[in-house]
Amino acid sequence: MRLWLSLSQPAARSLRRGRCFAPLLLLVSCGGAAQSAGGARAPASPNAHGAALGSSPAQPGTAPGQTPGSPTNAPLLPRLPELVLDPKQPLRPLPELKVENIGLHVGGGPNDAETKAPFQRAVAERFPAFLDCYRKNDDPAKGGRFGVDLHIARAGGHPRLEQPRTAMHGPEFRACVSAAFESVEFDKPKRGPTTISYALLFTLVDPP
DSSP states (O other): OOOOOOOOHHHHHHHHTTOOOHHHHHHHHHHHHHHHHHTOOOOOOTTTOGGGGTOOOOOTTOOTTOOTTOOOOOOOOOOOOOOOOOTTSOOOOOOEEEEEEEEEEETTSOOSHHHHHHHHHHHHTTHHHHHHHGGGOSOTTTOEEEEEEEEEOTTOBSOEEEEEEESOOOHHHHHHHHHHHHTOOBOOOTTSSEEEEEEEEEEEEOOO
16 A cells, blocks of 8 residues: 655655655654554464464364374273073082092901091091092093002001002092092001001082
């Protein structure tokens, strides 16, 4: 926009002579400043206004510096596996495991109930250990028998294990049952050193 100034002839002559016309310069300066303040706009600073660079305003609920739809830093929990039970298949309780003595022979006799009773009571104290050994059986669904010969010294105490025999599988199971037999504490035999043949039966019983 051009600004036309109408000067009188004396003023024009003064300007041509290099004289300073202070009121006129002040008027022109003030007019130019007013035009710059009222009409012209300062360019927007890209650092002060993000909208000037084409960025969209932040939406409500969005953290500063986070764009809508960007993933958060919240940890994700793993999905648990789904368990599906067939209602047509009723749950069956586990069978009961029993262990009992099915054979005892006292070497050299007699083999009456009174003579056998001290040996039976001593071995029966290890029944919990025999049941615990059964978990190491390679085929726990069948049960089975386990027989041994036990040599008891004159003073009694722990026996010497001889000739273990069983059709049940699992080296750890056999070693566990043998160790349980060797841990039995026998009373002093009435007839001196005695060897007995003893047999256990493991049975699985279904609940009624």
